[in-house]
Amino acid sequence: MEDKEKVSPSGEDLEGAPEQNSIPTTKVQRSAKFVKTGIKIGGNYIKHYSKKLFNPDLDKSELNEDNAADIYQSLSELKGSALKVAQMLSMDKNLLPQAYVDKFTQSQYNAPPLSGPLIVQTFRKYFGKNPDQIFDKFNIRSTNAASIGQVHQAELNGKKLAVKIQYPGVGDSISSDLKLVKPFAFRMLGMSEKELDVYMKEVEERLLEETDYELEVRRSVEFSNACANLNNVVFPKYYPELSSKRIITMDWLEGKHLKEFLATNPSQDLRNQIGQALWDFYNFQQHELRAVHADPHPGNFMITPEGKLGVIDFGCIKEMPEDFYYPFFSLTSANLLDNKEETIKAFRQLDMIHKGDTPAQIEFYYTQYKEMISLFAQPYITDTFDFGQTEFFDQLYGFGERISKMSEFKQARGVKHFIYVNRTNFGLYNILHELKAKVKTDTFKPHVVLEY
Amino acid sequence: MATIESIQAAYIDYALTEGEQPKSVYIFAKQNEMSEAEFYQFYGSFEAVEQGIWAGFATKTLAEIRAQEVWEGYTAREKALSFFYGFFELLKSSRSFAVYSIKKQPKGFTTPRIFSPLKDLFESFADEILKEGIESTELSDRKYFSKKYKDALWIQFVFVLNFWINDNSAGFEKTDEAIEKGINVTFDLFQRSPIDNLFEYGKFLVQNGGIKDKMGF
Numbered sequence: 001m002e003d004k005e006k007v008s009p010s011g012e013d014l015e016g017a018p019e020q021n022s023i024p025t026t027k028v029q030r031s032a033k034f035v036k037t038g039i040k041i042g043g044n045y046i047k048h049y050s051k052k053l054f055n056p057d058l059d060k061s062e063l064n065e066d067n068a069a070d071i072y073q074s075l076s077e078l079k080g081s082a083l084k085v086a087q088m089l090s091m092d093k094n095l096l097p098q099a100y101v102d103k104f105t106q107s108q109y110n111a112p113p114l115s116g117p118l119i120v121q122t123f124r125k126y127f128g129k130n131p132d133q134i135f136d137k138f139n140i141r142s143t144n145a146a147s148i149g150q151v152h153q154a155e156l157n158g159k160k161l162a163v164k165i166q167y168p169g170v171g172d173s174i175s176s177d178l179k180l181v182k183p184f185a186f187r188m189l190g191m192s193e194k195e196l197d198v199y200m201k202e203v204e205e206r207l208l209e210e211t212d213y214e215l216e217v218r219r220s221v222e223f224s225n226a227c228a229n230l231n232n233v234v235f236p237k238y239y240p241e242l243s244s245k246r247i248i249t250m251d252w253l254e255g256k257h258l259k260e261f262l263a264t265n266p267s268q269d270l271r272n273q274i275g276q277a278l279w280d281f282y283n284f285q286q287h288e289l290r291a292v293h294a295d296p297h298p299g300n301f302m303i304t305p306e307g308k309l310g311v312i313d314f315g316c317i318k319e320m321p322e323d324f325y326y327p328f329f330s331l332t333s334a335n336l337l338d339n340k341e342e343t344i345k346a347f348r349q350l351d352m353i354h355k356g357d358t359p360a361q362i363e364f365y366y367t368q369y370k371e372m373i374s375l376f377a378q379p380y381i382t383d384t385f386d387f388g389q390t391e392f393f394d395q396l397y398g399f400g401e402r403i404s405k406m407s408e409f410k411q412a413r414g415v416k417h418f419i420y421v422n423r424t425n426f427g428l429y430n431i432l433h434e435l436k437a438k439v440k441t442d443t444f445k446p447h448v449v450l451e452y
Numbered sequence: 453m454a455t456i457e458s459i460q461a462a463y464i465d466y467a468l469t470e471g472e473q474p475k476s477v478y479i480f481a482k483q484n485e486m487s488e489a490e491f492y493q494f495y496g497s498f499e500a501v502e503q504g505i506w507a508g509f510a511t512k513t514l515a516e517i518r519a520q521e522v523w524e525g526y527t528a529r530e531k532a533l534s535f536f537y538g539f540f541e542l543l544k545s546s547r548s549f550a551v552y553s554i555k556k557q558p559k560g561f562t563t564p565r566i567f568s569p570l571k572d573l574f575e576s577f578a579d580e581i582l583k584e585g586i587e588s589t590e591l592s593d594r595k596y597f598s599k600k601y602k603d604a605l606w607i608q609f610v611f612v613l614n615f616w617i618n619d620n621s622a623g624f625e626k627t628d629e630a631i632e633k634g635i636n637v638t639f640d641l642f643q644r645s646p647i648d649n650l651f652e653y654g655k656f657l658v659q660n661g662g663i664k665d666k667m668g669f
Contacts, residue, residue, distance in 0.1 A: 114632070115533050116526065118533065118631075120537070121538075125541070132522070
């Protein structure tokens with residue numbers, strides 16, 4: 001969207017996806033529309049049914065395989081840093097669910113916008129009124145896509161509002177999509193169903209939570225209150241009385257998305273300020289609330305004209321139980337990591353070293369994981385950390401690459417909580433890197449237990 | 453004094469409580485304290501009552517959606533969507549009757565007689581919005597086919613109706629999805645598409661590509 005001020009929850013505007021009822025004007029546009037995403041899977045169905053014409057006994061397993069293959073292919077196309085980083089701590093094995101999470105969120109952006117009548121219908125269903133009876137002004141054309149819905153601009157009593165509306169049936173499609181990928185994943189990863197299930201369940205749980213807008217409103221209110229005292233972090237006000245299972249109403253936050261912000265060539269001071277706000281926001285949640293906004297997607301943040309960080313999406317929250325929090329974050333303290341015996345104990349608690357491992361295996365995993373954790377912990381070790389330096393990230397990626405090729409990591413390791421905690425922290429590191437921010441990392445320190 | 457509404461309401465009540473239509477107009481009239489003649493003033497048979505109820509749903513829906521502020525700004529596609537959503541939202545409050553009425557229809561390809569007046573209303577509405585759509589070039593005017601557009605919409609309608617009858621999802625959300633996807637596909641086909649281009653290309657080749665000669669025609 002050209003209009004820089006026009007931004008709102010969960011970024012990614014609809015530029016690429018013309019609203020269904022607009023008629024593409026040129027021939028090029030028309031053909032482009034025709035070959036859009038999803039055509040492949042559609043093709044699989046056509047293939048299936050044309051084969052079925054000649055062989056009525058054909059069952060759907062081939063079709064599902066074709067679909068899964070295409071889904072997997074699009075997953076493996078995901079070669080960005082996100083995947084590499086995810087690969088790292090998730091130890092190759094939870095790679096698929098991880099990639100799936102990312103790809104899934106992305107693929108939602110390609111969903112066609114809801115038609116005007118469906119918006120009206122959704123309001124009638126949940127409020128018994130048309131949107132124009134609820135708001136003073138309501139723009140029936142959506143301005144932005146959110147991960148599983150779309151955002152409309154509205155006005156009530158002179159206040160500009162953002163109204164997020166969820167696509168119908170998203171919850172069901174999450175479960176069925178995951179089911180579709182599962183058997184394929186077993187084979188691809190050579191992982192047992194039981195092993196993979198633990199991770200898949202975790203992913204499914206989080207994704208399903210994201211579809212519960214009532215929960216999201218409750219959490220948004222909770223988290224924005226809990227984080228209200230953080231410097232330079234702002235939240236929109238939420239309106240529970242104007243929200244429902246499929247609708248969330250909040251204040252319209254003016255500002256720029258990260259990309260747009262960076263394009264304005266902000267000063268180092270300003271970049272540090274935003275980076276610091278991000279760091280504080282995440283580490284306050286992790287270490288004080290023990291529950292964290294687990295979707296550090298750049299689209300979930302805005303930078304306000306006053307140079308503050310606006311947080312606009314609390315759909316995905318990861319709660320960290322104590323038996324994960326303490327062993328994991330204690331490892332970020334140099335004191336523990338220097339003590340081999342205690343470190344191994346912590347690894348065992350996190351299921352990174354298994355009960356049946358031989359002494360040689362223990363030694364091997366100890367060395368690898370220690371290297372990994374000390375890399376991850378680097379920002380925590382010093383008081384300030386410069387995320388602009390590339391060496392740190394090169395080291396991270398290099399390490400991820402290396403272990404992804406090791407056969408020892410072709411087996412599931414690590415408790416399920418890693419999936420989202422890693423996504424959160426590496427997502428955070430990545431954004432800070434993009435910001436090239438220098439951050440004081442001792443503002444909210446991990447709580448550490450030195451012995452197990 | 454009986455009215456159309458009172459007869460419809462009494463009929464629905466009877467059919468749903470007893471699970472079948474009254475044995476005779478005589479019994480029905482007697483139970484509702486009116487004369488048989490009074491009943492015939494409004495309807496010729498029980499079937500006509502059911503027809504009237506179904507047609508009533510459409511009339512009410514049309515009045516409701518046309519009164520919406522956004523209506524005038526809608527494209528043909530959106531008007532069709534709006535009708536479908538409005539109709540099934542309204543039908544929700546009479547779901548038991550709808551299920552009863554549809555389930556007792558014989559299976560087949562012809563439109564059940566109880567739907568005849570509803571179909572007339574639907575088709576004149578479809579005709580109206582399709583004409584609008586073709587005029588505004590939202591939809592493509594094709595020889596022979598554009599006259600069939602309204603039939604395609606009716607088939608959609610019957611499909612969604614059956615879908616809704618069997619829909620178990622909370623708030624009939626699946627039906628919303630079926631409407632959104634189904635109507636959009638249908639209208640995608642109504643508007644200019646690659647198939648038109650393909651067809652025209654084929655025509656061009658036949659006329660200019662010398663295919664006729666090569667094929668030995």
